[in-house]
Amino acid sequence: MTLEQFLDRFDGPERSVVTVNRTDPDPVLNMLVDTFGDDAVRVVDGRMTTGDAERPATDGAGVAGPERRGGLTARELTTSGVVDGDEPAPSIDVDVLRRHDDVPFDGDDPDDIENLVLLMEGDEVVAGSTLGELGDAVLFVNSDLYVTGSRPLGDVDLPSVISGLDDATFTLRGYPESNRQKLLLITISRFIERAAWTAGDGTLRSSFQRLSRIDDEVGTREVYERVSDTGVDTHLYGVPDELPTDLDAVVHAGDDPDFTDSWFVVYRPPEGPHPAESDPRSDLVRGIEGGVGLLAVETEPRVWRGLWTFDAERVSRVNRYIERHL
Template sequence: MTLEQFLDRFDGPERSVVIVNRTDPDPVLNMLVDTFGDDAVRVVDGRVTDASGDRRLTDGAGTTGLTARELATTGVVDGEGEPVPALDVDVLRRHDDVPFDGDDPDEIENLVLLMEGDEVVAGSTLGELGDAVLFVNSDLYITGSRSLADVDLPSVISGLDDATFTLRGYPESNRQKLLLITISRFIERAAWTAGDGTLRSSFQRLSRIDDEVGTREVYERVSETGVDTHLYGVPDELPADLDAVIHAGDDPDFTDSWFVVYRPPEGPHPAESDPESDLVRGVEGGVGLLAVETEPRVWRGLWTFDADRVSRVNRYIERNL
């Protein structure tokens, strides 16, 4: 069995990324499509609409979520003094089961929601999402300009855990691969923060570790904390003077996989931590990313906090690579 066949055993929920109440959403909409792809999530322009007297949040495809009575207010007026429906950011903040990041209620027109079926799963302001993936490029991580301590996941991205995805690399997309890089750095930060446990990471070509200054710095810092660090890839050039175990090979699991898996010392387990801290959840319970290049520059995979999935991926890599 290969990692691609192993990945086929996992499935995940279908989710939608919804832009709410933007007066000119097309540029942001296009950017979200280019970032998240068109497989795991459907990116649509959402509005608060009136349906038989009970306004509901819709995603443009007829899917309903939280009622406007729960999520919206009509205490907003337009330039002509007429009341207009608007989402109330404080309602999201009060829903403990709906993670939300954002500080300024005035940014509500820049809100991006993640929906699963008819439920709002998470919310992020465009600013939070932009700082993480929309308004940056991979050079931020490759050069080390963004340090490990600065890597965090907006709620809309962390809410994509366990959702299977298909993403495209350059030149098909300039942005989608950045999502994999961001999640990878988050997992590396969890290992670095923990300072123990095991981190397993693949690079396709091991020369990338020394070619990318930011990547080299990350793995120097992680290994120096005492994390048992394992690196996998084609041995075109082995990294020098790095306290890590090197696993080299040239079969498809080495050439076509992208994984970053952190296993805490006591093994992956459900972490009952601060619900607002994905980092604590990853440090305490484990977190992993697995993606496979199914055709040139096309990646299929998922990332997860699920203890069983993290255990199974870690065990497969440990036994087969």
């Protein structure tokens, strides 16, 4: 069995990214499409037209999902109470969003709420992020921020909309098909590396396709120096085109598809993956205490399929496969 076949055993919820933006929404929508792709996570425009005035923002988007589980729905959160000319425009009831403590949400400034991105599962709001929060993480940056080490490891965090994509399978495209989609994988990878570095123990397993990338990318080299120096049992995987030197890590080299076509970053705490107890609402605490992992496979040139997860069973299974087979 290969990692690609192993990945086929996982499935996840179908979710959509909805932009509710009253100030020049088209560029934002195009940016979201280019960032999140159009596969399992579909990007739709949350604006409403006259004919949709009495409908929630996601109606008619063609997004299939499970029956409502009793959480916050688009109808409760988004109304058409604000009118811009002849066109009804969405109005966010911020108080409703804040009352739902079970819905992760970035931002408290009412001005920021004018430009909101929602993560939906069916008609239920899973998470919300302001455009500013999402922009600082992935929309308004490029991969050089991480490759060069310009963004310190301690500053890497996940906006709620990205955090809410855990366990949702995805297909992302690299350059030149997309300038942005691969950045999601890089951002999530750095977050997992930050969790391992902050924990200072446990095991981190990371693949690089080509091991030369570790020394070629200054930011990547610095991250793994810092992680391994804390005492984390660090394992690196890839094709041995050039082995990293002077790095306190175990190198696993090979040239079969699991080495050439996979992208994984898996952190396992010393006591094994388990749900976080001290602050289960904090993504960083969840990763440090319970473990977190990313697994993606290049199914065709520059096309990646995968998922990332805090789920203890999934983290255990991915870690166990890598430990036994690579």
